Amino acid sequence: MELKLNEVELVLGKDGLQSLAKQLAPLIAPLIEEKKDWKKLEETRSDLFAGKSGSWIRLNIFDAFPEVQIENNKPGAWVKGVHGKGKVTKIYLPYARPWMHEHHDEIDWTAKEVR
Incomplete structure (x- = not known):
């Protein structure tokens, strides 16, 4: 109707x-x-990063694949504020989701949390 x-x-x-x-x-x-296209890292952890901690994500994804960091001026980058002090890390979902699907097998999901 x-x-x-x-x-x-x-x-x-x-x-x-x-x-x-x-x-x-x-x-x-x-x-x-x-x-929303932009979300905070904390809001995307369970959905996009299998519930891994923020420090694990920074080390094993953002640092291991620096091309995803917007501050590195690479086309298709999708995260900003990765290492900024006092800044919230934000994820641009329209780029992040396809990138994560494409690079899923390159990420060491069994890597231990470094404390």
Whole structure:
């Protein structure tokens, strides 16, 4: 069933339409949030990096493959703020996901955490 916005307004009135929008906003917000291109490292650890710690990811991915670091001025780089003090590490997901799929077998997923 397809309803046009002006038809809904005719049925509900302006106040009813605003009430409906307020009820739908919390349901739609998570869908919009998922579309973000940039995410913090902490937000992507479980999904993109198999739950590895931030220090493991920095050593075994970001340092092992410096071409992924935006600060190194390489085309297709997808992470920034890897070693910045006081800076949040951010991942550009549209580039990170394909790169991770392509290089999955080159990453030593069994490497131990260095403390």
